[in-house]
Amino acid sequence: FAVNNSNLTINISNSNNDCLLTTTNVQKVGGFIGSVLNNKNIINGTTINFTNCENHKEIKSSNGSNVGGFIGFVFNILNVSAEHCENKGNILINNTGENIAVGGFIGFFTDDMNVVIDPKNVLTGTNNSGSVTVEGNPSTATVGGLIGAIHEIDGYLRNYSIQIINCSNNGEINVTDVKNDTQIGGLIGNMTKNGYFNVEIKGCSNKATISAFSSPNTCIVGGLIGWVSRNGRSNLTISDCNNCLLYTSDAA
Secondary structure (H helix, E strand, C coil): CEECCCCCEEEEECCEECCCEEEECCCEEECCEEEEECCCCCCCCCEEEEECCEECCCEEEECCCEEECCEEEEECCCEEEEECCEECCCEEEECCCCEEEEECCEEEEEECCCCCCCCEEEEECCEECCCEEEECCCCEEEEECCEEEEEECCCCCCCEEEEEECCEECCCEEEECCCCCEEEECCEEEEECCCCEEEEEECCEECCCEEEECCCCCEEEECCEEEEECCCCCEEEEECCEECCCEEECCC
């Protein structure tokens, strides 16, 4: 856990997580970092760099809300980068009643910075091969092979960017018994309310089965991105990508 750090750089390289993580009522869970956040007024914030890292073990979360193979929750961080990293551990969330976001790399990526900065976040050659399973009747669920949700407050004047280059999801995604909205993507589950925001996805693929058993009126599934909504003054570019998923549902 890291909070309100000005000019902090975290470099993690050639490292693995080889420990099974089992948590109960822990809201933010990650194979390497549970939560990293800054106050919205910190201009020179935290930078996190992963290089040649892997999560090898399963993550089991009972009543967690933001869960990722590497980082559970990212809030107001200047830069996050990952190069040649992989989550190989299965992720299982059993949640009763909460809103959840889960991803093979990052569970929930968000910010509400109100200062003029130029944050850049890059995932290169980073893959998920662990399965992601959500059960237990949560209120809402956003699930992605790499990132569960990218959610930002619209209207702040800066050029926030995320690049996902040559990445893949090879882990099955299984979501059951969600009460309300469910958004599932092979790479990103939900991208919503992003102002002045740029996302580039290039040379990426989803090669895994997605199974969703939920209300047919509230379940949205995409091979690459599940749900894109209310992204004012933003750009989304997808190039040289492939989806090979087999999608199954009880919403027949």
